[in-house]
């Protein structure tokens with residue numbers, strides 16, 4: 001079968017590849033500690049599930065407006081206003097099938113062939129493939145582990161050329177958990193304005209901030225011309241399978257993204273939309289409970305990883321990932337590279353982690369600590385034994 005040039009620009013996500021390998025091992029009876037999957041281990045809160053069941057009983061099971069129901073768009077802009085002081089109108093809100101669709105559609109709507117897109121490294125795997133698919137060229141912005149993977153507007157500025165169309169930032173970051181300070185975010189928007197480029201802020205993990213940090217969004221700025229926000233209910237409300245995300249931004253941009261949506265998925269699932277309204281308008285204490293638990297787990301996993309000789313690990317300020325440096329163990333005992341190390345860790349120690357190269361760095365692995373404390377303790381023990389004996 002002859003395939004298009006366009007489709008050959010994307011490849012399978014390294015995160016999904018690990019999930020598949022881990023599933024095969026588990027199916028063969030192996031007791032696995034899985035740090036691979038990037039999704040909450042908590043169930044979707046009951047009030048949200050009840051709203052979905054009610055939606056089915058009410059026969060709310062047909063097409064909705066492609067851009068999402070008015071009720072859900074109102075709930076999204078209200079929650080965003082409450083949490084971040086923004087003032088989006090419902091025409092400036094598009095409901096999407098997960099945050100991923102919002103990112104995909106925004107990229108498709110603004111990137112022309114050969115346009116440059118500045119992307120801090122390490123990055124979430126899908127940005128790279130989405131930009132490539134849209135015909136753009138990723139311009140990587142290196143960040144340093146010793147500097148807690150900080151993104152600085154002054155470094156971004158050095159990469160701006162006449163071809164720059166878009167800057168993508170994700171704070172808290174997947175895979176590092178790094179958080180861009182509020183003042184630096186303001187500087188990034190000021191830079192985007194002054195150089196007339198678009199800034200995309202992916203707020204997927206915006207509610208998961210540790211050590212008392214307050215959630216922040218550039219949405220409060222009122223800027224529509226240089227800012228597109230993408231958001232998701234997947235992680236905040238443990239709703240990964242429900243597939244609800246959104247975009248907030250200029251009406252004209254969103255209406256073009258909507259055109260693409262109207263010819264691909266149409267509306268997000270009607271039932272999920274009712275559940276999402278309850279998630280956003282109902283009690284928020286489940287979010288706080290999850291956050292407190294993630295912070296306890298972060299403390300445990302960072303301490304455990306740092307206790308393994310040779311491993312260094314930046315302290316994540318948000319999200320639920322750690323990104324330790326395993327460089328000291330690469331090329332040891334015939335281990336060719338990071339992928340080979342991850343394969344050995346899976347096959348010999350039965351611990352699943354995601355290799356760094358998919359996120360743009362050669363010497364790290366990503367662990368998701370959205371898993372039980374028992375799993376974290378067991379996984380740390382197995383890793384310590386594996387690395388010490390390597």
Ligand SMILES: Cc1ncc(COP(=O)(O)O)c(C=O)c1O
Nearest residue numbers: 098099100124174204232234245
């Ligand atoms: C940084 C980031 N953005 C966006 C998403 C998309 O999430 P969803 O499509 O489930 O809303 C993810 C999912 O892992 C992510 O890690």
